[in-house]
Amino acid sequence: MNNYNNDSYNIIETLISIFTIEKGEVKILLFRKKNEPYKGYWMLPGKVLNNNESLEENISDYVLENCGFSNLYIEQCLVFSDIDRVPDKRVIATTCIGLIDSKSVELKQEIPDSIESEWFNILTIPKTIYDHDEIIKKSIEYLKNKIINSNILKMLFPSDFTLPELQKVYEQILDKELDRRNFRKKFVSQGLIEDTGYKNEGFSGRPAKLYRFKDDIEEMNLF
Amino acid sequence: MNNYNNDSYNIIETLISIFTIEKGEVKILLFRKKNEPYKGYWMLPGKVLNNNESLEENISDYVLENCGFSNLYIEQCLVFSDIDRVPDKRVIATTCIGLIDSKSVELKQEIPDSIESEWFNILTIPKTIYDHDEIIKKSIEYLKNKIINSNILKMLFPSDFTLPELQKVYEQILDKELDRRNFRKKFVSQGLIEDTGYKNEGFSGRPAKLYRFKDDIEEMNLF
DNA sequence: ACAAAAGTGTTGCCAGTACACCCATGA
């Protein structure tokens, strides 16, 4: 058990699917690859794991440096370890999902000019490198399963939001339409949200009340 | 992104929490450590991952060789990557849960004499090495969350079983008592099981009907 | 006044729960 040889050493990369809400749409952050192979294709953010840092430290540091987000919510997803998932080199990917609210995205810190990044609607994801499309698919699936049994989406809505906005996000992730009245009833009756007393005026139609998630709500499920 | 140095190489081990049912009790398989440090303590089965095998191949091969199980059901659990989770050496643990029915346990193949192993009731787990107690705790939690929304436990019951037996397993994992009549109603109404026509006679009290899981039932949740 | 979008109330159904009685066997 304690015998290590050359074959026992592996390259590990952490890859993260960062989601946010931009103009009511659920989006994922991708970087553009700069060199061959797959030059110009899109890819998930992430980097090789050093042997002096944990998975969580690695991805937090990376995200801060390269995306400028200091308060990203992170959860582990799956490990992808097929021998040939990356050509030429054997690289194991440990993957995470990250959630960040749009306000924190706007307030992001300095990031390198050299990185070309873009938020993509989860329904129109471009061609990505290696097995990243598979990883993204699993990440969205993970998110979908998660929001059914937990209130994880509050990580995407720390600031004031309207119930119709929240509903549209649920509809995008679950990929089905929900009833306005029942949706409201569920959230209000569970005591997850509270009225801020403000309204978002200035749009066509009746202004919607602004809500916020209560602070003291804990996650329900670990997985 | 493609620059690797010495710091980029890591030792990865796969560790697996294998569960079965033995005499109605949910049990987990542990090995006994043979050398210092922690000599004599118990530990999860698992081994270092070579760079020519996937996580799933690695753990399947290991389990076959060292536990003798050829048809173990496996799912990924969490990754543990704290720098000092193992003393002296940096080792990352990717963990899995495994489920095997008691009949397959009895029919297991040859395994090395040198391995000392034992099935422990999940309520009375002995002292384990490193962070294995934490890993075991999370594995049980994973299993608990899983059986609520899926029929994963059919992996533990491929052969005939009685409903009271099945119920007791649910009660152990969920750690709460369930109503006999409602439990039966749920499984029968969902069409997950079918009557084999046999009974388990020879015990005190009325004999229980023997059921089996239907073959065509798929998993419902991925996570 | 009209259009657009948000807010509200009622009803029915199904799943889960609580609970009491009967049945088949071994001793």
Add this chain to the structure above:
DNA sequence: TCATGGGTGTACTGGCAACACTTTTGT
């Protein structure tokens, strides 16, 4: 015949789904 444990039926309840009308704003 009694003890033991398994099988069955009923009534209640709360959550979810289906559905139509009213309210508040901008134009």
